[in-house]
Amino acid sequence: MDATFTAEQEEIRRTLRELLLKRCGPEEVRTAVQTADGYDPALWETLAQQLGLPGLALPEAYGGVGCSVTELALASEELGRSLAPSPLLATAVLGAPLLLALGSEDQRAALLPRISSGELTAALAVPGASLTTALGLTGDNRGDWAGGGRAGGVQARQTDGGWRLYGQADQVLDGHSAGLLLVAAHTGGFARSRTLLFLVQDSLVQDGSGSGGATRVRLTSLDETRSQARVQLRDVEAELLGDDESADVDVAGVLAGVGDSAAAVLAAEAVGAADRVLERTVEYVKQREQFGRAIGSFQAVKHRLADLYVQVQAARSAAYYAAWATGAGEERVGGLALAQALEALRITASEAVQLHGGIGFTWEHEAHLYFKRAAGDELLFGPVHRLREHAADAARLFGGGEVAV
Numbered sequence: 001m002d003a004t005f006t007a008e009q010e011e012i013r014r015t016l017r018e019l020l021l022k023r024c025g026p027e028e029v030r031t032a033v034q035t036a037d038g039y040d041p042a043l044w045e046t047l048a049q050q051l052g053l054p055g056l057a058l059p060e061a062y063g064g065v066g067c068s069v070t071e072l073a074l075a076s077e078e079l080g081r082s083l084a085p086s087p088l089l090a091t092a093v094l095g096a097p098l099l100l101a102l103g104s105e106d107q108r109a110a111l112l113p114r115i116s117s118g119e120l121t122a123a124l125a126v127p128g129a130s131l132t133t134a135l136g137l138t139g140d141n142r143g144d145w146a147g148g149g150r151a152g153g154v155q156a157r158q159t160d161g162g163w164r165l166y167g168q169a170d171q172v173l174d175g176h177s178a179g180l181l182l183v184a185a186h187t188g189g190f191a192r193s194r195t196l197l198f199l200v201q202d203s204l205v206q207d208g209s210g211s212g213g214a215t216r217v218r219l220t221s222l223d224e225t226r227s228q229a230r231v232q233l234r235d236v237e238a239e240l241l242g243d244d245e246s247a248d249v250d251v252a253g254v255l256a257g258v259g260d261s262a263a264a265v266l267a268a269e270a271v272g273a274a275d276r277v278l279e280r281t282v283e284y285v286k287q288r289e290q291f292g293r294a295i296g297s298f299q300a301v302k303h304r305l306a307d308l309y310v311q312v313q314a315a316r317s318a319a320y321y322a323a324w325a326t327g328a329g330e331e332r333v334g335g336l337a338l339a340q341a342l343e344a345l346r347i348t349a350s351e352a353v354q355l356h357g358g359i360g361f362t363w364e365h366e367a368h369l370y371f372k373r374a375a376g377d378e379l380l381f382g383p384v385h386r387l388r389e390h391a392a393d394a395a396r397l398f399g400g401g402e403v404a405v
Helices: 005-023 026-033 039-052 069-082 088-103 104-119 251-287 299-329 334-355 357-361 369-380 384-394
Strands: 122-125 153-161 162-173 180-189 192-199 203-208 214-218 226-238
Touching: 005 039, 005 069, 039 162, 069 088, 069 251, 069 299, 088 104, 088 122, 088 162, 088 180, 122 162, 162 180, 162 192, 180 226, 192 251, 251 299, 251 334, 251 369, 299 334, 334 357, 334 369, 334 384, 357 369
Parallel strands: 122 180, 153 180, 203 214
Antiparallel strands: 153 162, 162 226, 180 192, 192 226, 214 226
């Protein structure tokens, strides 16, 4: 592994940081999350068309840049520093890799160029609150999380005209505004039980409580910068992702692979957020005075900040390694990096609130935005102890057998 970044990778970081410093400060973030989309469409257009972020890790044949997960992770680290709300995670980290891995050639040719250009956004909808399980981060995703032939979940039924879906998904990232839904649904009943992915176009989805085949409602989430929606499917028309011959593809394995790379990207994003909130805290303790001197000069405060710095740097190393390793084909490394990064963000954000004193508890200060990102991401993709537990189980560390390598 080469631990140094290339000139192109450094340019991605520099360009993004300069742009976000100008256009995505705390006030711009608060304004963006109050819009109907939950993000700034003008900023997203710049990120997509001028910087090519949605297609960063997509092949050039589909309008992408042809980079790897590492570049996507570096870009996400910069977005995490500013907590920039955008559909990048749902579209480029979760949706596009599934289309690339499972879609037919016609589907890839029709959809991926539109995603690369930023024209089309996508969202992954899995039954109920099973996102972290579906991605194989906190449990085996080969079970009955998609419905298992019983009531609940999302069910798929084949008809003469194609496929029909019914059910509900509750943790759909950017699902209220996405132009394309990738829905994981259970099909086959008990005789041939399996989970497949389906495409639902925006034209078949309504916002609010309309009478269409599907409705979606934006939810009030703890972290407003990470928009979530509830999607209800009522006998809605859908298209199988792939073709009939590929219906026996290991969908669970593909979802787990995407989950591993997504965890590496999320880890880098969390590291960016932790680094920024630590940076702001160090700036503040140099200015705030008690007993006639800056509180940053007190030894106890120095020790606390030093511990935070070590945690953030360790999490950064783990995130960078995970991004490189998943791009190199190594499996089951993203979850551990994500656990370390989420823990570092939670502790750093908590200490930031404490060290800022009374002002850190107010809604007007940006420290609470980072604290909510830490708590919200643990609810969505964790918690930390379950991420580590699943990684240990997958490696058979405590099973009494031979350790997997």
